[in-house]
Amino acid sequence: MTTSNAKSGWSRNRVRTVIVASAAALVLAACGGADNGDAEEAEAPAERGTEDTELRIRTVMDIRSLDPNVMPATTDDAIAMTIMEGLVAYEPGGSGELINVLAEEIEISDDGTEVDFKLREGVQFQGGYGELTAEDVKFSFERSAGLIESEVPASYADDWAALEEVEVTGDYTGIIHLNAPFAPLMTNTLPGNAGLIVPQEAVEERGEDFGTDPVGTGPYQWVDWNPGQEITVERYEDYHGGMWDYLDEPQWERIVWVPIEDGTAADIALETGDVDMGQISTGAVERFEASEHFVVDPLATFDYGFIGMNVEDEVLSDVNVRRAVRAALDIDSMIVAGFDGQVERANALIAPDMPVGHWADAPVYQPDPEEAMSYLEEAGASDLTLNMIIDGQVGSEAIAEIAQANLAEIGIDLEIELLDSGQYRESAQAGNHQLFYISFSNTADPSWATVWFSCEQVGDWNYNHWCNEEYQQLHEDALAETDPDTRHEMYVRMQELMDEDAVASWVMYRTNLYAYNSDMEITLVPERYGKYLAYDFRR
Amino acid sequence: MAQYLLKRLVMTFAVVLLILLFLAVLPHVIPGDPVENILGPRATEDRILQVRQEMGIDDPILVQAGNFIWNAFQGDLGRDFATNRPVTAMLAQAVPHTMALAFAALALAVLLGIPFGVLAATKPDSLLDRITSVISVSFITMPSYVMGLFLLLLFPIALGILPATGTGDLSDPLDYLSHLILPASALAITWVGYFARLVRSSMLEVVGSNYIRVARAYGIRERAIHYRYALKNALVPTVAILGVALGNLLGGSVFIELIFNRPGLGNLALEAINARNYPVLRGSILMVALLFVVANLAADLSYRFLDPRIRVEETTK
16 A cells, blocks of 8 residues: 555655756756747657557656565555455545455445455466465465464554454355454555455465565566566466456556656656656646646645644643644645645645545634734743754755745744754654654555554654544544444544644645656546556557 | 785775775664665564564674675675665676766767867967867866756757667667767766866976977977877876776766666665665665775776886886
């Protein structure tokens, strides 16, 4: 699933971005001078051979391991999704509904602790590993939950926190037993990474190498990985065809991912036709949109960015000071300056399309210096100096500078500290900071957003150092709450608590921008429900 | 010469040892936790502990440093934290691309820079000299990544010729070379200017010396004087800095590999530092350092070989 990497590797591209973006700006400014100030247009991609059977996609990072027990990067998912499948998946097209893939029937018991499943019959694993049976399901889920020994141990066992065992009742039938109801099971676990089904024999045979030589039941099978250059999959001829109930059969014999970390290099690879489709930088959107040769598609995600406040700090421990800061900030300008206006403004933690938990009535704060001043008076604070740490991720510098200007208006002097990601994290964990900007990645379940603000995360990922008992209790209870409406109310209440305590100024939900040649037809599964489905692109 | 060689080899060994020592303590001077980068925030405690153990990052610093240096001398640089591939195998994949780039750039710099410098020196203070000096100074000040972007916008994008990204297919030399043209040119540009300036000034120095005056007195043609007698001596300083140039080009290749998306040493190191992937980082830094040291050694020895005066000076001392 949208796992950790956006969080843990959040400044991965900082060095690149700074160097290359400034150089690119220089060059583009120089070239643009002669163009009467018109927006630069992206050039037509160079003609390549009529390769209607090969699709080339830019991926932001090279793969590390596609083993469902590892798969640390979001970018790996799009590749894994063509090779491996789970019992269920989110419907292509972004309705948010679940569809059966390897399951023919799946039913959750009323008390939420048993899931009966019946497998599609006659599904063959790639590489001659035989027919899919309930034993494979048992193996895959229990391995992923860390219940059985594995050479590659489960990194995301929490996705299966409530799993007791998987009981095999027949060749094609079984029951997933939970020790308590577990709400993320149907939103995140089964349709996600932890729910991918792999053949026991291949996993045991390949050990650690399974991650770079994976086997599944999907429509494409692994060909090879040329580190730093290409990852290739090809059509799996004996595919069971389950997805073709929802999609037309794909036209691609091969799909190749080209890892290009640098945004400018990626833009160039698209323009020269080296890749057919890929994520572009926000700065390049105008250029690609102005061109008739390209289509730009924004894909909203559940990832969120916010300006957080360290509530354990002496000055910020006063809720009125925090409210003053929040009332002074101009979020809309930050979105324009930091992201060229290409992201959606956030007013609370949970994004709108989340199955449950979006707080639609969250207050939309507009900059109000007068109100901010009155909060400061109430707090009896004057001549304040605050610091704000940023790690240089996209947009963070512009956001900090706007915050600086906003806070200057109410007499707060803001010092911006740009830190390396390691230093940033150490500082934030130790609580040596006051304000901070950060963006975190997120999956299709609200619990994976709320967890970072819980008490046990203080000193780890809870950079706000905020610990609220009611919030904590709600977070734990909501995990076991199976009624969506009640669960929804619980998450809304948690966000209200954050709002009352003014722990953060929410800034944005990330949107990833993809560009592709205009002769292609691409239906992107909104990323909020997983990833783009590579084989569903058409040319 | 033998004594000198021995001295240089001992020095080189000492430098390598120092580098290894630095690399051994590297994880302890850079903040950031590699385990978090690899497993992400949702990993379970047990798994984190286990990975830490596998990596050996909880061992005492001295033990780690000792292990690293001992293993390094045996040709074992550890395994990639994330993919568990041996670092040596990753280096073996990346180094050829970087070497090809650096040598191609060096060749370009020499092939363009030297004639440029000679040309400027034939008629000092002429219009030609002034023009070449403006060009070479602007080349020197042009950062390679800016040049790289210029070339990319001009050739593959505007004109639609020459490949933009990647390295091409090594089994198809023409394809590989065509992928090398733009990045090598971008990387070479500074050194074209630098070599031109260097050759010009040493040429002028040599041309003013007594033996050239004698040659002129004998009525030898100017062209022959320049190319047959003066250039040979004027090239000695250039050869001497070839090693430095190569080292610099290897370092500069980081940006170029980034912009042209070439999977070389620079990209490897940058990715590794972002992920705090210490084995890979150590391996790639060690490789760059070794190449640098070897290139310098080779340059030192080669100009001794080219210029008998240096050898004579040493023996008469």
